[in-house]
Amino acid sequence: EGLNAGDKDFNALISKLKKAGVQFVYFGGYHPEMGLLLRQAKQAGLDARFMGPEGVGNSEITAIAGDASEGMLATLPRAFEQDPKNKALIDAFKAKNQDPSGIFVLPAYSAVTVIAKGIEKAGEADPEKVAEALRANTFETPTGNLGFDEKGDLKNFDFTVYEWHKDATRTEVK
Template sequence: MRSSLKTRFAKAAALAALAAALAAPGLARADVKLGVGAPITGPDAAFGAQIRNGAEQAVADINAKGGILGQKVRIEVGDDGADPKQGVSVANKFVGEQVAFVVGHFNSGVTMPASEVYAESGVLQITPGSTNPKITERGVATIFRTCGRDDQQGEVAAKFLAGRPGEKIAILHDKTTYGKGLADETKKSLNALGIREVLYEGLNKSEKDFSALVSKIKESGATIVYWGGVHTEGGLLLRQMRDQGVKAAMMGGDGIASDEFAAIAGPGVEGTFMTFPPDPRQRPEAAEVVKAFKAKNYNPETYTLYSYAAVEVLKQAAEAAHSFEADKMAAVMHSGKTFETVIGPLSFDKKGDVTRADYVVFEWRKGPDGRVSYYQM
């Protein structure tokens, strides 16, 4: 990947100015900028809110303690709308604003092209939610993630389904980088276990009427539908399955990890399964942060704390490197160093993946308060 001379010059000038400010005691120090790229609007806005809220709370807590390397952190938010082209525009905007690092994006299909812009421009990136394996398989030294990978959760899903003898499995996806990637990884793991699906189909994210697809599910005799996609289409598909008398259970990945899934799917959501790491809200390291969120009447579910943790990692990496330069921070992160975060200790391998893979299975059911949500099995 080759960056333009203009981009290189701008980046070099920004780093030189930053170095001069750090080296001269008594001079005013400019804020260091953190870009937060996420779907703030659109169908995946629930996840965008989680990423934004997590990053903003982390920055507020860090600034209250003096910032990073003596500088306050200022957030620049970019709305990618879950669209790859818009994500690239956000990435170019961040580069033009001379952000030092980025937390984002959420959708794997957005992270892939945006990450090329960041890599070319020397901007460190941590995604809290993009799980497609290819993201860290391209040899890009400055991209990391605090979440796991689809091949990891696909394997967990396949083992769970294989442990339910007699199930007839339909595999559906939304044709996105994330959704199809997750469905294919699960299919691959199932097939390796000697289990063949009775149906494999894709749908378009823009569709609202899934009647024809529901008819295919019914004709296939499927007893469980594995869904590769997010909560919006997944919830709508499940509602229409129930409306047409299809009683097959559903299982999905981390893309349905939002209470909005239950609101969209309706009463038929009970009995749905999902892969996700153990609830980060229950970790002792997260207790104070969770308390702060609840004081704001906000439930820090799923990716909120993964985003908060990404900012914590950036702070510790910059301080260990004594620099905001992407290559120096990346070298620290690739070194095997353990970072203490609200989702527990994290370290990264040479690809930029976290070294722990802790996906488990959740079930959607009524809790003690009568509200339907996801609970670890």
């Protein structure tokens, strides 16, 4: 089954899941729909565990789903905002009233950092030279040391499974 971004009523889908006795649902979308899906599933009495990608793992899911967010699983990059080496950066985000734990904040910051360092290493912004510099180096970023293979694919970027709590905190699943 699928749904569309922006959908608000998931009762028909939830009824199908409940009738089928589904115990686990993986939702590959974003928090606005997942939050509503969790809340409506709880209201309908669907006793299933929900899981989603980094697109659902942020504090807004709890604002939408309320208590129904308790127990949701999310695959996320490790908690970069809790790494002591990132304290100054995290404090800078907070000083501007920005949430550094947002789903793509530090990965996006790291991506821009890598591009800037790649241009610096290449000595110019020529795309081929920058790509060559990216493949030839490892770059220290808030998300860890990032490097690329010969095809340009990211090496060594790990995701972790977290259990979500209704107070918008998360616990690593061991």
